Amino acid sequence: MTRPTSPTAYRTLDPAGIRAFLAAQPALAARLGGRPDEWRVREVSDGNLNNVFLIHGPAGGVCFKQSLPHVRVDPDWKMPLDRTAFEAAYLRAVRPHVGALTTELLHFDPDLFALVIECLDAHVVLRQGLMQGGDWPEAAAAIGRFVARATFRTSPLALKFEDASTLLAPFARNHTLTRITVDLVLTDPYHAHPRNHWLSPELDTTVAAFRADPNVRRRVGQMQARFLTCQQALLHGDLHTGSVMVAAHDTRVIDGEFALPGPIGFDCGLFVGNLLMHLFATPTPQGRTRALRDIGQFWTHFRQDFTTQWTDAVARDQAGDAYAAPLFRDDPASLHQVQARFLDEVETDTIAFAALEIIRRITGYAHIADFDVITDRAARAARQQAALHLARDLLAEPARIPTIAALLALAADRAG
Amino acid sequence: MTRPTSPTAYRTLDPAGIRAFLAAQPALAARLGGRPDEWRVREVSDGNLNNVFLIHGPAGGVCFKQSLPHVRVDPDWKMPLDRTAFEAAYLRAVRPHVGALTTELLHFDPDLFALVIECLDAHVVLRQGLMQGGDWPEAAAAIGRFVARATFRTSPLALKFEDASTLLAPFARNHTLTRITVDLVLTDPYHAHPRNHWLSPELDTTVAAFRADPNVRRRVGQMQARFLTCQQALLHGDLHTGSVMVAAHDTRVIDGEFALPGPIGFDCGLFVGNLLMHLFATPTPQGRTRALRDIGQFWTHFRQDFTTQWTDAVARDQAGDAYAAPLFRDDPASLHQVQARFLDEVETDTIAFAALEIIRRITGYAHIADFDVITDRAARAARQQAALHLARDLLAEPARIPTIAALLALAADRAG
Numbered sequence: 001m002t003r004p005t006s007p008t009a010y011r012t013l014d015p016a017g018i019r020a021f022l023a024a025q026p027a028l029a030a031r032l033g034g035r036p037d038e039w040r041v042r043e044v045s046d047g048n049l050n051n052v053f054l055i056h057g058p059a060g061g062v063c064f065k066q067s068l069p070h071v072r073v074d075p076d077w078k079m080p081l082d083r084t085a086f087e088a089a090y091l092r093a094v095r096p097h098v099g100a101l102t103t104e105l106l107h108f109d110p111d112l113f114a115l116v117i118e119c120l121d122a123h124v125v126l127r128q129g130l131m132q133g134g135d136w137p138e139a140a141a142a143i144g145r146f147v148a149r150a151t152f153r154t155s156p157l158a159l160k161f162e163d164a165s166t167l168l169a170p171f172a173r174n175h176t177l178t179r180i181t182v183d184l185v186l187t188d189p190y191h192a193h194p195r196n197h198w199l200s201p202e203l204d205t206t207v208a209a210f211r212a213d214p215n216v217r218r219r220v221g222q223m224q225a226r227f228l229t230c231q232q233a234l235l236h237g238d239l240h241t242g243s244v245m246v247a248a249h250d251t252r253v254i255d256g257e258f259a260l261p262g263p264i265g266f267d268c269g270l271f272v273g274n275l276l277m278h279l280f281a282t283p284t285p286q287g288r289t290r291a292l293r294d295i296g297q298f299w300t301h302f303r304q305d306f307t308t309q310w311t312d313a314v315a316r317d318q319a320g321d322a323y324a325a326p327l328f329r330d331d332p333a334s335l336h337q338v339q340a341r342f343l344d345e346v347e348t349d350t351i352a353f354a355a356l357e358i359i360r361r362i363t364g365y366a367h368i369a370d371f372d373v374i375t376d377r378a379a380r381a382a383r384q385q386a387a388l389h390l391a392r393d394l395l396a397e398p399a400r401i402p403t404i405a406a407l408l409a410l411a412a413d414r415a416g
Numbered sequence: 417m418t419r420p421t422s423p424t425a426y427r428t429l430d431p432a433g434i435r436a437f438l439a440a441q442p443a444l445a446a447r448l449g450g451r452p453d454e455w456r457v458r459e460v461s462d463g464n465l466n467n468v469f470l471i472h473g474p475a476g477g478v479c480f481k482q483s484l485p486h487v488r489v490d491p492d493w494k495m496p497l498d499r500t501a502f503e504a505a506y507l508r509a510v511r512p513h514v515g516a517l518t519t520e521l522l523h524f525d526p527d528l529f530a531l532v533i534e535c536l537d538a539h540v541v542l543r544q545g546l547m548q549g550g551d552w553p554e555a556a557a558a559i560g561r562f563v564a565r566a567t568f569r570t571s572p573l574a575l576k577f578e579d580a581s582t583l584l585a586p587f588a589r590n591h592t593l594t595r596i597t598v599d600l601v602l603t604d605p606y607h608a609h610p611r612n613h614w615l616s617p618e619l620d621t622t623v624a625a626f627r628a629d630p631n632v633r634r635r636v637g638q639m640q641a642r643f644l645t646c647q648q649a650l651l652h653g654d655l656h657t658g659s660v661m662v663a664a665h666d667t668r669v670i671d672g673e674f675a676l677p678g679p680i681g682f683d684c685g686l687f688v689g690n691l692l693m694h695l696f697a698t699p700t701p702q703g704r705t706r707a708l709r710d711i712g713q714f715w716t717h718f719r720q721d722f723t724t725q726w727t728d729a730v731a732r733d734q735a736g737d738a739y740a741a742p743l744f745r746d747d748p749a750s751l752h753q754v755q756a757r758f759l760d761e762v763e764t765d766t767i768a769f770a771a772l773e774i775i776r777r778i779t780g781y782a783h784i785a786d787f788d789v790i791t792d793r794a795a796r797a798a799r800q801q802a803a804l805h806l807a808r809d810l811l812a813e814p815a816r817i818p819t820i821a822a823l824l825a826l827a828a829d830r831a832g
Contacts, residue, residue: 156644161598162591164644169588175578182577182737191742214750217743221754225738228572228580229648321598322641326607327633334630338637 009111015041018064033059048073061119081113083257086174090256097153101146102253120245127241130278140294142251144301151264152309154234156322168261177258185360186224195365202381206388207363215396223352231261239267240274265349273357279415280387281370288415299404307339355394358387390414425527431457434480449475464489477535497529499673502590504531506672513569517562518669539661546694556710558667560717567680568725570650572738584677593674601776602640611781618797622804623779631812639768647677655683657690681762685769695831696803697786704831715820723755771810774803806830
């Protein structure tokens, strides 16, 4: 992506440095209002990788995010700085299509690898909100629309292939974060690796069983190939419930630094996988009802919105080179059939990637917080085991669970 | 690809210019031997796009190929010069894996977009050789091995994804020639376009029928999407029988200027499609027997060689990130299953792309010469119609012809 004009210009900014940096940008200083010494700078770093600060002045706030030369939570794990450049590029690529379903990019500094986006003061991180028993009935549908638009509009379904190729090419160079996905999500949980960990000994038998299952390994291998060769669209690449911020009637996708060309079902699968884990982790029947509702809403709205955009593009002769308009313009029945088949394939991918996400978040390197609400260790292990069994079945017996509807029925049964 | 150091340095070389160009390169001059005025320069331009000359001196020969700023056979169709740069890059990428199944790259000049490769004096173009009733019993198997090696070794089955991505990225910018494929192969033959032409009125009904068939159009749309989104490996991109040169025991793939990342079945399908057309065009029972044999040999050797390389890579722990070795190293039965499934998918693609190639070569812009051996117009139309009917069936009823074996049985029956 963007290369620093001077590699030595990089330094990790502390609150005073951030204040000076923002003061030097007239548009950002105006957005904050008042004098720099009036601005409150508060660190809210929460993810594994980057420093994040919120800055407020008399007139408003901004969010400042900076890459570190290492993993934030593990200074020994060195890492190139370019991830915020990929996040800035992702925002530039999808914002025209998704509008207020993501944040506005206010500034990017390629020397400091520092990103300034709008501050979402009224919002909470969806994962934290769900863990606290909150309910955002509009959020899952909004994420469905986000994925539909961000992917359809960056695919050769909507674009001439030259434009799709030019748009996607820089993201294919997001090697550092894609390597994390390839290792931590798609590979390490399926063999002995020192980064893996789980509730042991409670889950030892379950982990050994899915690793030993050749049906699971064959399906995992297929999904590795699908992730690495099926370049349908620009993906967010890390669309879990921690990458979503919600307010009552406002839903925003953040943290696009993992953006890469890939199969659309990967974005869908990560989101569905995280809602499934919440389903197993949440202690209340209402929580479970909402989790099932959210998965259904997400999928219904993703599929509807994707189809609607596709139909509109063909009708306006603005479709891309895949399923080219001249073949389908005058045959709505055929268009409907190819759309359904395309989205059935995304559905199959979604279910498999959801299963991979569940397994890696319970037995791999980076776990999720959702299960921490279960303070009793045996109870927590039991819920994680139920989630792992579901994931195993999704991978080993895809023909038995071919649709999100079938998945919802099975998950409702298993989660109790 | 490579940019010219000075855009004004380009000029189309005539025989005298070629002589001076080669004389200025000591290694090339030494290969030719003697003095430049002893060298024979002979134009053999045959394809649609470029100038090609063979140069012979007392010690040996070379082949000189230069891009023109337009399509060679249509000076009004302007075209960027970079296609020989893609051909040079393709030779560099695959030659280490395929050895003498392609030609040696002797020199590339990025200012003149001029390529010098070894001269194949003992060889004929496979298409011309077949049309003259020749038989090269080893050629199809060699092409099968060529495709197996050129694709496996450039895929994430064999490479860490970073290496595959870095290798494939420049070829994703081969927009000019990929646009030709997207338009001429995948789109134009399925709707009214001024570039299309066919034996009219004899084939009018057949063309109207496949265009009106929604099963055909849906399958064509799917293959458009597959071509543009399934980036399994580096493809040759134009592997018809005119891109193969044969001698008694030597087979070479040439003309890699269409190289791009794509589905492996596209290279297989173009070759199979051209052999199928030869099957329908050849006037003798021996010719038909050989064409069927060659399709079978190509496919058997492609599939065997691809599988063998894959198995070896896993055994040596040199496999890539797709179907990662830790999952399959100790489970040969599962490896065998995923290999079979992967290659079944390539087989499905191969059959569909073969059908697209047949249709575009009989009803699109760029026809093939094979049918010209049938001097009687009605007989020629009848054979083309039979080939088109086969292609239609392959697209409209893929479940009926799921394998190359089934295709061979049907084609043998139809070709008589």
